[in-house]
Amino acid sequence: MDHEHHDHAVAGRTKLADGKQMTTELTVAGMHCQSCVTLVERTLKKLPGVTDAVVNLATGKATVHHNPKSTSEQDIMDAISKRGYKPARAQDDGPAADEMAPLRRRLFISVIFALPTLILGMGSMLFAAIAPAAAMLLEAIPYPQYLLWLLATPVQFYVAWPFYQGAWMALKNRSANMDTLVALGTSAAYFYSVYLVLTGHAEQ
Template identity: 40%
Template sequence: MYSYSLQIQGMTCGGCAASVQRKLDALEDIVSCEVNFATETARIESQEALKPKQLIDWIRSFGFSVQTDHQRFQATDDRFDQASLDLILSTHPEVVSYQINSPLKTLDYTTLPDANDRDLQNQLTHQGLVKATHQDVAIDRTSTTDRTHVWISGILALPLVLQMIGMWFGSSWHLPVIIEWALATPIQFWLGYRFYQGAWAASKRGEANMDTLVALGTTVAYCYSLFQWATLGQDAIGHLYFEASAVVITLVLVGKAIEAKAKHSALESVAALFALKPKTVTCLRHAQEIELSIQELVSGDVLIIRSGERIAADGVIIKGDAEIDASAMTGESIPEYKVTGDSVISGTLVVNGTIR
């Protein structure tokens, strides 16, 4: 059984995640899959090995994209055998795409974020290449942009809301129609453009999602207000729904900003837990202690964890005893005493003792 994890980009609601999972389940090559909207990930299992590019092409055909990692290597001397490099990269199962630049003596390739490309990097090193130390890093400004859009939308919608609140107290004050239109239009077609994008993408898939609902509802309110204005002129004051479309979009943007902040905090906590896992581990193979990367471990390996080291994988103690600090996982501040036959959790710390 082969397992793959993908970071899917472009999902806007739980309906998008359900759509991706339904379409993945329908593929003959996939045994099972689980798509999580909160973490924007897809866990896929298959009987046969699948190429990353094939997985990405499937997701793209559904109208979404997959996050990839980019690596750059450059030659340190005159050795730069393009034919050999092309053969290495084209046959490596983890490579999604690559580009070789002979004049600059550089090569770039992309993989999935959790791909084990250590052997590939070793092959490139043997070819006389080194990993570039200064690479362009894409900065995710999505959260900052979302917050800015929320503030702009809120400021534009505020006058429309104030006149609506005034009606509750018997006030007949209304903004001029042209002012209402000027305040609502940028919210509808600039700040709300993402909903039209999402609705269009869903319609191409023959589906409807939350973006469809928001785009359809606010567009009807906006267009009906334009119709009232065109037919009644200034008499349309009090019979317009510009504030309805503006407030709906503003509230949805606020909700998405809160959701993004909560998701970011949760992912940071999960990342902090993953950071506790050691990058290398001492493994007992063929009666010899060897150091392996965490990606090289297989089920059934015997690990040796000494005092002061963290446990690299979930397992069962087969020899030794130790006091283990599991506070990062369980919240219990007092170390637990573990003996042969007890289960241990990845990321916990051996305070005292040695175990296998």
């Protein structure tokens, strides 16, 4: 066996001196559960010339061992993109950085709408013992069910929109993941609550 081969680090990837094998490292944004990891790994392993592919959910990185003559780094990124995820070269840290700003914004908006929803929906019970006056004030608010509907809607369809996107991509890939579970569960609760409001049962 020839022991003179050495690895050369090249912009987030390692290429063997003989040119037959390359290890490419990418960051992958948009993965939320192990099902996403399994889908990406399965997709990469089906590419020609790929001998192994390992995806780490915690770090959001994919490590792919492949023959660059059969599958290039761009081929790998294109395959991941077709599954609905956002790949970038590991040294760029693009997707991870790009994801943080909208996530912080969605978190901030969710707190703005969810906290009043919690107080309005359960405040009378929470404050009954410690602040009876506040509890009575909350109970005096007219048509609270419509106000709750108004407050919950932005959380359901703006803050939780990434879950719907992930569920749609999973459906297109003929699979299911955590996004599917969250989207179905929250949608069922939301639309059943809307039904109760519109039929007057929420007032009972």
